[in-house]
Amino acid sequence: MTDPTPRPERVDPDDLLAYACAVARHFHEDDREEEAEPWVRAFATGYRAWAVRDAGRIVGNLGVIETDLSLPGGSRLPVAAVTAVGVEQTWRRRGLLRAMMAVALDEAVAHGEPVAALFASESVIYGRYGFGAAAPTMAYDIQPVHTGFRDPVDLRLVRTVEPEQALADWPALHAAMAQQRGGSVGIVPGLWRIGLVEDRPAWQGGATARRLVEVPGRGYARYRVKGGDEDPLPGGRVELIDLLALDAEAECALWQHVCGVDLTTTVRASLRPPDDALPALVTEPMALGERRGPPLYTRLLDLPRALGARHYASSGRLVLSVHDPDGYADGRFALQVGPAAASCERTDAGADLELGIEELSSVWLGGTRVVQLAAAGRITELRAGAVVALDRLLGVDRAPWTTTVF
Ligand SMILES: CC(C)(COP(=O)(O)OP(=O)(O)OC[C@H]1O[C@@H](n2cnc3c(N)ncnc32)[C@H](O)[C@@H]1OP(=O)(O)O)[C@@H](O)C(=O)NCCC(=O)NCCS
Numbered sequence: 124m125t126d127p128t129p130r131p132e133r134v135d136p137d138d139l140l141a142y143a144c145a146v147a148r149h150f151h152e153d154d155r156e157e158e159a160e161p162w163v164r165a166f167a168t169g170y171r172a173w174a175v176r177d178a179g180r181i182v183g184n185l186g187v188i189e190t191d192l193s194l195p196g197g198s199r200l201p202v203a204a205v206t207a208v209g210v211e212q213t214w215r216r217r218g219l220l221r222a223m224m225a226v227a228l229d230e231a232v233a234h235g236e237p238v239a240a241l242f243a244s245e246s247v248i249y250g251r252y253g254f255g256a257a258a259p260t261m262a263y264d265i266q267p268v269h270t271g272f273r274d275p276v277d278l279r280l281v282r283t284v285e286p287e288q289a290l291a292d293w294p295a296l297h298a299a300m301a302q303q304r305g306g307s308v309g310i311v312p313g314l315w316r317i318g319l320v321e322d323r324p325a326w327q328g329g330a331t332a333r334r335l336v337e338v339p340g341r342g343y344a345r346y347r348v349k350g351g352d353e354d355p356l357p358g359g360r361v362e363l364i365d366l367l368a369l370d371a372e373a374e375c376a377l378w379q380h381v382c383g384v385d386l387t388t389t390v391r392a393s394l395r396p397p398d399d400a401l402p403a404l405v406t407e408p409m410a411l412g413e414r415r416g417p418p419l420y421t422r423l424l425d426l427p428r429a430l431g432a433r434h435y436a437s438s439g440r441l442v443l444s445v446h447d448p449d450g451y452a453d454g455r456f457a458l459q460v461g462p463a464a465a466s467c468e469r470t471d472a473g474a475d476l477e478l479g480i481e482e483l484s485s486v487w488l489g490g491t492r493v494v495q496l497a498a499a500g501r502i503t504e505l506r507a508g509a510v511v512a513l514d515r516l517l518g519v520d521r522a523p524w525t526t527t528v529f
Contacts, residue, residue, distance in 0.1 A: 231424055238421050272406070300524075
């Protein structure tokens with residue numbers, strides 16, 4: 124006999140501590156209340172929390188951060204940023220995630236959020252809910268001893284910053300980067316405070332407290348330094364949290380800085396954009412130990428709003444036949460792009476292309492290529508030339524990228 128699966132319920136604000144402890148427990152982290160408190164403060168506003176309870180105990184949790192997402196061309200749309208997904212080990216595979224995702228996506232629609240986004244622990248989980256890899260990333264294990272910089276810049280540009288100063292100054296740099304790229308998840312003040320000011324030993328994974336450096340007004344980097352596993356320092360590693368620069372000199376200075384930290388031999392960086400400047404800055408790109416990292420996934424919920432709001436590289440009209448088993452964006456849509464504006468509307472016209480919502484959610488920001496998914500048989504061309512036409516339409520100058528991790 125199987126128990127009926129309990130339903131997800133919204134978590135009251137005064138129950139967020141129990142929720143935050145459950146999130147930590149399901150991520151195998153320290154779940155004591157004192158460790159969860161910063162998260163409760165961070166998510167007191169602009170956060171929707173769901174829990175599934177068994178006799179009062181939280182056995183499933185999911186959260187949505189209310190923020191926004193940059194689009195190619197610089198406009199922004201509200202986004203439901205899905206986070207803190209966890210299910211107790213003894214409750215796995217009983218439909219808890221499916222039930223929580225269904226209420227979270229329904230509520231995103233009710234809140235007027237035309238798109239949802241998340242980072243996933245495993246690629247295989249979220250495609251079934253319509254999430255596609257919209258902003259692929261790269262990761263590096265850099266061995267600075269094996270490469271130099273083609274045109275080194277003056278390292279005196281880089282300065283140490285106090286956390287409160289970074290909290291005041293860095294959001295403007297983040298916003299300027301988001302003007303250049305789609306896929307940038309907006310600033311969440313509570314998360315920024317946690318990422319810059321709060322720094323618990325439990326979050327450090329045996330590494331140092333965060334080091335914050337900047338080229339004032341032009342770029343910043345955050346990192347920790349960790350002793351080597353067998354060999355302590357000087358065989359240490361720089362663990363880069365993020366690095367963002369608005370011009371080439373600042374970019375080079377910050378990378379030179381992190382690659383030159385004393386007593387370290389490697390730099391580990393992840394969530395870098397595929398068009399990162401780094402490989403073009405160094406003399407030996409093969410020393411970067413480059414590999415794929417986890418993408419930002421998006422899930423389109425309102426196609427007319429989402430596709431109508433971005434900027435396009437060229438003009439054209441295409442009719443897309445979209446399969447969305449959950450119904451949010453199922454049907455045929457005409458995407459009409461003119462020199463000044465774009466629109467996307469439901470239509471009865473014959474389709475040029477047929478694709479699933481996971482595939483459309485992968486390609487709409489230009490980070491995943493239409494031609495690549497078509498080559499894999501995941502997009503079907505119904506009119507000759509339509510695959511290349513959509514690929515060109517969605518192409519972007521800069522790859523979508525977010526430095527906000529949630
Ligand atoms: C995913 C997770 C929450 C389990 O949830 P669950 O309640 O067991 O999932 P459900 O029972 O609702 O399963 C839903 C579907 O996903 C599938 N699924 C769930 N977890 C899966 C996994 N790890 N690998 C493959 N398939 C998985 C199930 O088979 C099921 O498929 P179906 O719809 O075809 O029947 C759990 O594995 C987990 O904690 N994952 C990490 C969460 C994560 O990615 N966090 C980062 C984002 S915040």
